[in-house]
Amino acid sequence: MTKPRVLISDKMDPNAAKIFAERGCDVDVITDKTPDELAAMIGDYDGLAIRSSTKVTKQILDAATNLKVIGRAGIGVDNVDIPYASAKGVVVMNTPFGNSITTAEHAIALMFALARQLPEANAQTQAGKWPKNDFMGVEVTGKTLGLIGAGNIGSIVASRALGLRMKVVAFDPFLTADRAIEMGVEKADLDTLLAKADFITLHTPLTDQTRNVLSRENLAKTKKGVRIINCARGGLIDEEALKEALDSGQVAGAALDVFATEPAKESPLFGTPNFICTPHLGASTNEAQVNVALQVAEQMADYLVNGGVTNALNMPSLSAEEAPKLKPYTNLALKLGSLVGQLAHDNLDNIAIEVEGAAAELNIKPITAAVLAGFMRRFSDAVNMVNAPFLAKERGFDIREVRHDKTGAYHTLVRVTVNTAQGPRSVAGTLFANSEARLVEIFGISLEAELEGNMLYIVNEDAPGFIGRVGTALGEAGLNIGTFHLGRRSAGGEAVLLLSMDAAIPEAVLKQLGTLPGVKTVKALKF
Numbered sequence: 137m138t139k140p141r142v143l144i145s146d147k148m149d150p151n152a153a154k155i156f157a158e159r160g161c162d163v164d165v166i167t168d169k170t171p172d173e174l175a176a177m178i179g180d181y182d183g184l185a186i187r188s189s190t191k192v193t194k195q196i197l198d199a200a201t202n203l204k205v206i207g208r209a210g211i212g213v214d215n216v217d218i219p220y221a222s223a224k225g226v227v228v229m230n231t232p233f234g235n236s237i238t239t240a241e242h243a244i245a246l247m248f249a250l251a252r253q254l255p256e257a258n259a260q261t262q263a264g265k266w267p268k269n270d271f272m273g274v275e276v277t278g279k280t281l282g283l284i285g286a287g288n289i290g291s292i293v294a295s296r297a298l299g300l301r302m303k304v305v306a307f308d309p310f311l312t313a314d315r316a317i318e319m320g321v322e323k324a325d326l327d328t329l330l331a332k333a334d335f336i337t338l339h340t341p342l343t344d345q346t347r348n349v350l351s352r353e354n355l356a357k358t359k360k361g362v363r364i365i366n367c368a369r370g371g372l373i374d375e376e377a378l379k380e381a382l383d384s385g386q387v388a389g390a391a392l393d394v395f396a397t398e399p400a401k402e403s404p405l406f407g408t409p410n411f412i413c414t415p416h417l418g419a420s421t422n423e424a425q426v427n428v429a430l431q432v433a434e435q436m437a438d439y440l441v442n443g444g445v446t447n448a449l450n451m452p453s454l455s456a457e458e459a460p461k462l463k464p465y466t467n468l469a470l471k472l473g474s475l476v477g478q479l480a481h482d483n484l485d486n487i488a489i490e491v492e493g494a495a496a497e498l499n500i501k502p503i504t505a506a507v508l509a510g511f512m513r514r515f516s517d518a519v520n521m522v523n524a525p526f527l528a529k530e531r532g533f534d535i536r537e538v539r540h541d542k543t544g545a546y547h548t549l550v551r552v553t554v555n556t557a558q559g560p561r562s563v564a565g566t567l568f569a570n571s572e573a574r575l576v577e578i579f580g581i582s583l584e585a586e587l588e589g590n591m592l593y594i595v596n597e598d599a600p601g602f603i604g605r606v607g608t609a610l611g612e613a614g615l616n617i618g619t620f621h622l623g624r625r626s627a628g629g630e631a632v633l634l635l636s637m638d639a640a641i642p643e644a645v646l647k648q649l650g651t652l653p654g655v656k657t658v659k660a661l662k663f
């Protein structure tokens with residue numbers, strides 16, 4: 137097997153390259169490339185490991201013809217076009233916890249820097265001014281910290297602030313009352329937080345809901361003399377309005393680690409008294425960078441080598457332990473989905489995936505994703521397990537997953553059903569020896585077959601001599617039959633013939649078979 141190739145395109149702790157190599161990947165570290173240079177080389181790689189400098193745009197993804205996974209050594213993935221990566225079938229992963237403590241500590245550091253004006257005091261002291269009377273600070277003890285966003289980083293900031301004997305008021309629509317009690321914070325709406333907080337710290341992603349959460353209007357609702365810290369994302373604060381609020385004294389100080397446009401080489405805020413900033417250093421500690429580098433390399437290698445999925449933003453998780461167990465099922469599901477897709481005449485918009493026996497004990501999501509991928513190959517060869525659920529959603533598919541506790545004739549079974557104009561149609565399959573995919577039922581008729589390579593599917597009226605006539609027609613066309621599978625609804629009723637063929641069947645032969653007496657359907661299948 138050829139080794140997966142990984143490109144590390146941003147500066148990353150060297151442990152990442154080491155882990156990739158140890159886990160069986162070939163790895164190149166090539167940083168500081170222009171988008172055109174990256175687009176020219178990305179086609180050679182299966183994996184792309186990044187921090188925030190590399191922008192994974194449509195241009196890069198279009199050129200990334202072999203790419204299977206993008207790993208972000210960090211939390212924010214706003215530098216990756218996730219919808220486009222998903223549509224292209226590329227898994228996007230991040231490392232959601234590796235730099236949380238470090239970033240929370242940076243927010244606390246900036247809070248103290250604001251409270252005691254440390255950067256300016258330092259600059260003036262080193263300039264020989266000894267400005268002892270110019271820097272009257274404020275204590276944080278007893279003050280109220282307003283937390284906007286109480287996720288991983290926000291909750292660490294809250295715990296540190298409580299340790300400093302501050303009160304913490306949190307605004308986060310997803311914060312439950314129980315979790316707020318557990319965190320020791322007061323849950324509040326945004327206006328209450330703005331009115332109460334002496335310090336405000338932001339810890340949300342940048343979304344349509346959070347963009348400009350500290351807008352001009354909201355800045356005007358803050359307690360006069362508030363101090364504001366943003367270590368989350370630029371764009372959460374209206375920077376022009378913040379400048380005005382600092383100038384007017386409404387805001388006594390602001391500390392930004394992040395800007396709406398980065399790198400921020402210029403800003404209306406630069407030079408404003410009581411404004412301090414750092415160049416997106418929130419995650420920059422040795423500890424955090426080792427954590428995220430190790431984690432991203434482990435996760436990406438696990439996916440490329442074993443199929444394990446951890447911390448993906450566009451695919452359900454799959455542990456390295458589950459992945460090998462699920463692999464034969466996803467193979468079976470892909471084939472069943474493909475069979476239904478090839479046989480379905482209607483423009484279907486619904487699909488049900490049922491699992492029973494051993495299959496019912498597994499994570500059904502990858503099985504569903506594989507069924508959808510197989511089914512939608514009728515629309516495009518580029519469909520895979522990553523993009524199939526997104527494409528299905530985009531097409532408005534109704535997808536039903538059913539897990540049955542009972543076990544039937546087979547120790548494990550996956551059934552795929554679609555509703556056609558003629559009523560529900562289903563196919564089912566099992567695993568022989570826990571690994572070999574076998575079709576066991578097709579549209580209500582029991583029939584055992586491997587779904588492999590070129591196949592011929594015929595539905596006919598059961599009658600003596602029919603099989604011989606099919607064999608003769610194929611033989612005369614010089615087409616060799618590999619295996620022969622038969623099933624029927626009842627003697628003399630509807631029968632199904634499924635043949636594996638050594639070669640593809642020409643259209644003319646299919647037409648000729650269609651003229652045989654009793655034939656209802658003839659179709660060439662490909663797996």
Ligand SMILES: NC(=O)c1ccc[n+]([C@@H]2O[C@H](COP(=O)([O-])OP(=O)(O)OC[C@H]3O[C@@H](n4cnc5c(N)ncnc54)[C@H](O)[C@@H]3O)[C@@H](O)[C@H]2O)c1
Nearest residue numbers: 212285286287288289308310339340341345367368418419
């Ligand atoms: N400065 C840095 O270097 C640095 C480092 C790490 C993370 N970050 C950024 O910090 C941010 C937070 O990271 P995290 O790990 O805590 O993420 P998280 O997902 O754990 O937490 C985000 C929280 O924001 C809340 N939220 C979502 N929409 C909201 C809204 N409209 N109003 C209020 N709250 C809302 C969510 O419910 C969640 O609790 C991210 O944007 C991340 O990219 C920056």
Ligand SMILES: O=C(O)CC[C@@H](O)C(=O)O
Nearest residue numbers: 187188210211212235419
């Ligand atoms: O990689 C970095 O330095 C920044 C990381 C940070 O913005 C994140 O979202 O994890």
